[in-house]
Amino acid sequence: MARGTDRRTRSGRLAGDVRPAPGLLLLVVAAPAEAIAPLGAEPPGVPVAVVCLGRGEPGEAQALGSALAAARERGHRIAGEPHVLDPRDDAEERLLDLFLDLGPARVGTLDPDPESVAVEGGERKYAVVEPPARGAAALAALAAARAYQEHTGRPVYVECRRAGADPYASGEAASRYPRQSRWLTRGTDGRLSVHLLSAAGVLCWTETVPGGPDWGGPELLETPPELMPGLTVLQGSDGYVRLFGLRRATDKGAQALEVVTAAQYQSGRPLAPWQSIGNPNAREWERARQVGFPVAALDGEGTLHVFVRNVGRGISTRRQDRAGRWTGWEHLRGRRIADELAAVPGPDGGVDLVARRRDRAEAVHWHYDPASRGWAEDRTVPVRMVPGSLAAAPEAGGVRFRYADTNELCLWRPGAPAPEALGGADGGGAATGAAGAAVQGWSCTVLVRPGGDGTTAIGVHADGRPDTGTWWAPGGERSLVAPAVALDAGGRAVAAVLGTDGKPRVMRQREGAEGLDFEPWRAL
Structure with missing residues (x-):
């Protein structure tokens, strides 16, 4: 199931490799089983590659293989077999090689500060209950992602899954650092x-x-x-x-x-x-x-x-x-x-x-x-x-x-x-809003949130009067973080997303339009 990672040059890829689609999510974990929960939290259609810093316990590779097969059935684009690093190699250096080869827009990894529990006794001491390899894998991923962006100038966004999170929790609920x-x-x-x-x-x-x-x-x-x-x-x-x-x-x-x-x-x-x-x-x-x-x-x-x-x-x-x-x-x-x-x-x-x-x-x-x-x-x-x-x-x-x-x-x-x-x-996930937008002569609050299909939904209600009803409409773009909204200098509502390709996009309220109408999305 897993494949080893022969050392690659930083100027090219191994012959026969296929470069994944734009917007790749690279999951960096300590062992194969730890990639299963973050993989399951991703919406269908996301291109994904997996890197393991170790082989884990017996049966982990098979469990991840089954999860990847299920992800393919959900519409994920899986970029080849999982990469398994040689423990004799420098993890940060090998990860940087893979980052340069694969070109991820996002990196998903573990909690660099695993949760600990109080130790019984006269002194107030705490002991980490997770394998230290998990925190080490996260720190290596953070360092490699930083080095990759500094080397290439291509933005990459990192998310860490919280230690002890429910395997079935959503990405928003399981993130160590809030989106x-x-x-x-x-x-x-x-x-x-x-x-x-x-x-x-x-x-x-x-x-x-x-x-x-x-x-x-x-x-x-x-x-x-x-x-x-x-x-x-x-x-x-x-x-x-x-x-x-x-x-x-x-x-x-x-x-x-x-x-x-x-x-x-x-x-x-x-x-x-x-x-x-x-x-x-x-x-x-x-x-x-x-x-x-x-x-x-x-x-x-x-x-x-x-x-x-x-x-x-x-x-x-x-x-x-x-x-x-x-x-x-x-x-x-x-x-x-x-x-x-x-x-x-x-x-x-x-x-x-x-x-x-x-x-x-x-x-x-x-x-x-x-x-x-x-x-x-x-x-x-x-x-x-x-x-x-x-x-x-x-x-x-x-x-x-x-x-x-x-x-x-x-x-x-x-x-x-x-x-x-x-x-x-x-x-x-969360909803954000901005008050004071003019809609058909009324002062209104405009809301943005992730919709049921994962794309942004736009809502509006009279300022200070949500009890009069909130009207929702599809916005048509996914966002890696909660969508945002603010009023521009002309008082028009501007919605913003961080696209799945790692590029922010905005759409602006159409001036003089009937109702709450927006111009097309524009990449920054």
């Missing part, structure tokens, strides 16, 4: 920008003039080389774009992770220097490596609040005032939560944080009161959510999610007795 959703923004000069994290760093595309239609880019922004494959994009009322991520702090130990942030103050300009804001478990790096992914929000006073899930499955937060001063980490007491958080400005000038419970469909809610500068937990949240569907809804002061019992999209404003239905029960 980007808010990645299309409008700067202070009126130009739209796209910020996407590739293997080699943050890529930025920017409109050449406000309102388009032309774009410049991609420009590779200065990014720490150890940044993990996830990115949170925040934009406040000041128009500045703030980026947040996790960096592998090799200067503090091979396993250390820290939260980092950088700001872009003007569209199309370089980022300000990246700043470390640490890790709530920094005194114990073997625990700190399990920190969740950061989310952030600005309160009415302009104070920046950053949140992460800590190793104890609670919430840790820091805040930065307008003068740039940071508080220490504060630990919010509460129930055990999953790696799924959303932070939004509150109607009273404070901040609301909503998180999904770890082992059940419920959610928890904290509110920050700027007057008392304290946090209060609300344990009576009328929300039951599908994993991987929670997203901030800043234009409505609430959060969106899929209701666990029906898969229907909902909007919940903290403090409301019940969520409001938005329809769209087909599909999965």
